Amino acid sequence: MLLTNPCVFAAGNEYQIFVPVKNESVMWIKIGDKCYYDESNGVLRSLSRVHRISVPMKVLDDAKKYTVCNQEIRGRRKAYFNKMKPVKEYEYTFTPVTGDEVRCYHIADTHNRVDEPVKAAEAFGKIDFLILNGDVPNDCGKKKYFNSIYEIVGKVTGGNIPAVFVRGNHDIRGKYAEIFGDYIPTVDGNTFFTFRVGNIWGLALDCGEDKPDSHPEYGGTICCHYFRERETQFIERVADCECHKDDTIIKKIVVVHNPFTMKYNEPFNIEEEMFAHWAKVIKEKIRPDLMICGHLHKTGVHPVGGKIDAHGQPCTVVVGSKPDKNYFKGVGYVFRKDSTDVIFTDSNGEISEAETV
Ligand SMILES: [Fe+2]
Incomplete structure (x- = not known):
């Protein structure tokens, strides 16, 4: 469960999207067919209650929408055979800054x-x-x-x-x-x-x-x-x-x-x-x-x-x-x-x- 709407921060040439969550979970953001993950060298992060996902600025500016995908972990992460709850998807429109x-x-x-x-x-x-x-x-x-x-x-x-x-x-x-x-x-x-x-x-x-x-x-x-x-x-x-x-x-x-x-x-x-x-x-x-x-x-x-x-x-x-x-x-x-x-x-x-x- 997301605690707030996502925060889409501009930094460098990307958006860094922060989403606080209630429970231990993993998260990724879908833009078109591409998924961007909250990950650490290939491991989906679940220990923090605030997810952080970077997406290229141009990709989100062009798409003008994104989907936050959040999946809670049942119990603590095990070394083998984790059980996950179903993925929940939250859709957002996005209006990039344009014009003079x-x-x-x-x-x-x-x-x-x-x-x-x-x-x-x-x-x-x-x-x-x-x-x-x-x-x-x-x-x-x-x-x-x-x-x-x-x-x-x-x-x-x-x-x-x-x-x-x-x-x-x-x-x-x-x-x-x-x-x-x-x-x-x-x-x-x-x-x-x-x-x-x-x-x-x-x-x-x-x-x-x-x-x-x-x-x-x-x-x-x-x-x-x-x-x-x-x-x-x-x-x-x-x-x-x-x-x-x-x-x-x-x-x-x-x-x-x-x-x-x-x-x-x-x-x-x-x-x-x-x-x-x-x-x-x-x-x-x-x-x-x-x-x-x-x-x-x-x-x-x-x-x-x-x-x-x-x-x-x-x-x-x-x-x-x-x-x-x-x-x-x-x-x-x-x-x-x-x-x-x-x-x-x-x-x-x-x-x-x-x-x-
Ligand atoms: Fe101050």
């Missing part, structure tokens, strides 16, 4: 909330894709906390449109943070990657923790500086590649939880030199249109040279998440080639006037 006007909703910092961010997204109306931008579970102390990711994406997308997931600093905390990467989209195991949804090109970045690795709060469990050094090499590689120079791209976006070009006070004033380098490389070689952030628990549109630009913003930064008691405000985008409408909406149905950037 693209609607997207952004959610971050929900910290375990599900209903309020879903209501805020509904207030924006129909979308072509969804962004989840970090700190969705409050921490990784229990694996069940991961479910809020699939609940939000399942409800907002219905399994019918793509989503993008980026990790936040709270996602690095707790006993299961080290296996969080098995439960979210990654490329080559990394939580930083590029993605493409229709004519939108994206760079997903991960700033890691928000304080020095030696901070007592982490108790010696963090090596984010080392992680960011790897990410620096990745950013430099992407900057020099051709992937963001395609004429069909109408918007280039950087999605990152932490607006890393702002000035922070102690102990949050980490990696200023490295973050300034990231911003410079991105600005000069990628030339993005918009940087999409959360983390501050505030909402606002910040132009280059504005009050939060301390380390050379590569472009306008939109900070778009405000959680509160029984409340959430997020941000909707309407991307066009020459402009983007930024519209904040909340769980009470309040809708801000569009700010065009």
Whole structure:
């Protein structure tokens, strides 16, 4: 039994489809005549309650529908002669992002909330894709906390449109943070990657923790500086590649939880030199249109040279998440080639006037 609608995440040149299930089971996805399996070197995975299946983006974009096939195992997997229950099939239509006007909703910092961010997204109306931008579970102390990711994406997308997931600093905390990467989209195991949804090109970045690795709060469990050094090499590689120079791209976006070009006070004033380098490389070689952030628990549109630009913003930064008691405000985008409408909406149905950037 599926616990939510499938979550179809865009990462690299594939969709990584995540489906949480109630019982021990195996899973595959059928697109046309071809099956794509949740497998580990030829073994169907059943130990995890969250299935993960990658499919080539073009295959699903062309087919516009897929079937989730789920088969529960009777009792624990034996070495020989397992007994399986009948296969259950769940069909979904899929609408890939197309065209030169693209609607997207952004959610971050929900910290375990599900209903309020879903209501805020509904207030924006129909979308072509969804962004989840970090700190969705409050921490990784229990694996069940991961479910809020699939609940939000399942409800907002219905399994019918793509989503993008980026990790936040709270996602690095707790006993299961080290296996969080098995439960979210990654490329080559990394939580930083590029993605493409229709004519939108994206760079997903991960700033890691928000304080020095030696901070007592982490108790010696963090090596984010080392992680960011790897990410620096990745950013430099992407900057020099051709992937963001395609004429069909109408918007280039950087999605990152932490607006890393702002000035922070102690102990949050980490990696200023490295973050300034990231911003410079991105600005000069990628030339993005918009940087999409959360983390501050505030909402606002910040132009280059504005009050939060301390380390050379590569472009306008939109900070778009405000959680509160029984409340959430997020941000909707309407991307066009020459402009983007930024519209904040909340769980009470309040809708801000569009700010065009
Ligand atoms: Fe955060």
